[in-house]
Amino acid sequence: MGQEQSLAGKVAFITGAARGQGRSHAVELARRGARILALDICEQIETVPYGLGTSADLEQTVAEVREVGGEIIAVQGDVREPADIAAAVERCREAFGVPDIVVANAGINSQRGEEPDPHSAFVDTIMVNLVGVWNTVHAIAPLLIERGEGGSIVLISSTQGLNGRGGDGSGAATGYTASKHGVVGIMRSLMGWLAPHSIRINTIHPAGVPTAMVAHEEMMNWFANNPEGGNMGNALPVPMLDPIDISRAVLYLVEDSGRHVTGVTLPVDAGFTAK
Template identity: 45%
Template sequence: MGRVQGKVALITGAARGQGRSHAVRLAEEGADVVVTDVCHDISDELPYRLASKDQLEETAQLVRATGRRCVALRADVRSIAEVRAAVDAARAEFGRLDVVVANAGVMSSGSAWELSEEVWDVVVDVNLKGAWNTARAAIPWMIEAGEGGSIVMISSAAGIRGHVPYAHYVAAKHGVVGLMKALSNELAPHRIRVNTVHPTGVSDTGITVGVPVEELAAREPLFALAAMNPLAPYVEPRDVSNAVLFLASDEARYVTGLQFTVDAGSTNKP
């Protein structure tokens, strides 16, 4: 029996990278999955293309290849209505929702005083408001069901340290930690656990796929920091997914309010 056998998980930002990995890893361990992604570009201020509808469907196919069921929906986490539609889909298709992974995120770089208002808003809205929307869409039904559950919010090493030049991203990911801490206390009486996961630079995402670490380090300051990690230049999506799996499983039944680092020791370095 898998570690999340019979559970149902909702994962945002799942068309590629970490989100896809989380979906497949949970399915491998017995979960049925609802996956969402925005599936179109949302700002010219972001330095890379966002995932496509075809990539989201590929994630769904990879989940189904494990033998588990999957529903794939386009949803912008900045829209509470669209996230609630995904929660409703879980309820209609599977009759329950046990695990929520607020994974959707975007990033860019730039000195704090030079960032445009647009890029500040899009980074904070997707990373922080999106996590809040995902939680508030799911929580009422999870409370009503009375079965407890697990909410995992993907923060970052930048949610612990003040990486530069990413003030908007750092602010948003620190905000995710504050949201997690508040929710973990609010939801404890309902046996709903809330935790954050903090990766360092992650390979095979929309930003990093197929790019050598040396080029990443030259192109993005965050990966220059990652290259100095004591254990690895950056981590693999599956490494992060294993942390998500643990927090989603009953093995973590008494784990809440935790900042779980998967960062090759980067946040511990002086």
């Protein structure tokens, strides 16, 4: 039970938690004793060509966290809206206290074969993937400073936050790459502010993970239209990573193993960015 309960007494605030990577992060942190506040929009965004997580998906996250013995509160809310983030943080404080761990995971990727509205796709992607991360960190970091007990913030970026592959001039592809680079900017900008308070902030950069964001017909159409830019091309002989691979990186950063790690852009990408 020792290692299993390495996060006992900790509280984790996770966005985009209804399914995919977010659900995996919630379950794995709960497995190690963290209490979970799981936030997800559970509504469709018009420019997104695949179905976003639903309230039923979020309830499945709740069920899976409870299956491993975890405590969880699920909240529906939009990371683009500061009021929704504030309400979720307040729910967390009332039930569990100030979060010790923040995993800003919520994100969209609206790439498709034929883009009907590049401007809207760009703006929506920036708002969710970048402004949503800022809203999340901005709502919680001052509370961590005030509490004075440190903390760990993990921002889920992408290999597209370290390079520019895949750009085809579309609003979605440009917005995705720009937003994921911007997440690194948020991390680097805030690292020096947070470090004196023993609050660590890092980014993780996954290669392709077969979640609903990637595994849908419109994305396959985009790959077909962009055979070079869309090449997943991992160096290791694996086509894609699993959500658990990213969750293990999150665990490294939020557990004692990462207690002296801050300001790091951590690729979990099977060598994709090194090629």
